[in-house]
Amino acid sequence: MKAAYITIHDKIKEQIDQGIWAIGQRLPSERDLAEEFGVSRMTLRQGITLLVEEGVLQRKVGSGTYVANTRVQEKMRGTTSFSEIVQLQGKEPSSRVLSFVKTKPNEKEIDLLGLEKGEFVIRMERVRFADAVPVVYEVASIPARLIQDMKKEEVTNQFYKTLTKNGFKLGKTQQTIYARLANDKIAKLLHISKNHPILALRQVSYLENGQAFEFVNSQYVGERFEFYLENN
Structure with missing residues (x-):
């Protein structure tokens, strides 16, 4: 009851x-x-x-x-950073990095990022906020060779803008969205109750030349974020 x-x-x-x-x-x-x-x-x-x-x-x-009007909207077309999405809606983006490690990739990371034998990834775990309200928990995997000359702060803060400044041209994204329930860890990090409905997103982002530069697993609080489609 x-x-x-x-x-x-x-x-x-x-x-x-x-x-x-x-x-x-x-x-x-x-x-x-x-x-x-x-x-x-x-x-x-x-x-x-x-x-x-x-x-x-x-x-x-x-x-x-x-x-409240705290729901952030993301137009599902092209490659846009969370920070840019939040800023465009007049909100203040911020992040709390939980971990940032260089490690051997798992099979999925090797496959989706097109990694060669012996390559490493940077795996970054963080919670992202809009106006200090937690919106999403995400784990991002990035080929280590791609960002070896970048500072940690440049990757954890506005990564897409850093790529652009370094001469990389962003291309398409592939996204899969599905529903799930928050476990204990996610509930605590996002300040929601356990088994609260959330939106899960798997995304692979590519450079203009077709090289995958990021694989992200994200879990969004549904009341605080929504995706919408726009066709040309």
Whole structure:
């Protein structure tokens, strides 16, 4: 049986998904919502707090609670960096690097990155944010030879821009998106509950000459990120 505050969380989120509460709209007071749902204000506040942590709602001091507009959009065409996507939408991108190691590639990395025998990869694990809200957990694999002359900071911060500055021309990407549930590790890193629905993305990015330069496994919080298609 669900805890009462989880039920409240689900009901409010469902109303937002149905358009009953629009983006940017102020919610009724906690007292009014508690009466509407037939729960205590403490239970109501727990459900609201969880939605705030997930980025669905936003509290404004002295003003109230609003439906947040924290969902970042990515147009699925061409090769664009997460930082650029976030900046274009008026948000501040940032990252927390969890690990950055030079290591032997696994079979999938060898295959997708077209690596030769004896080559190494740089495997980078990080959480990426938009306006300090965690949006995605990702593990990126990059051929070590490609970035051997670059500083770690140049790779972890705006990697695509660094490639361009070094004379590389970016080409196409291949992306596969699927749904899954957050495990304990992902839930903690993205500030969501375990088994929360997330969007998983596998992406291989190529230079203009056809050479693969990055293989990324990403896990996005659905409420904070969406993909959309645009045809010419």
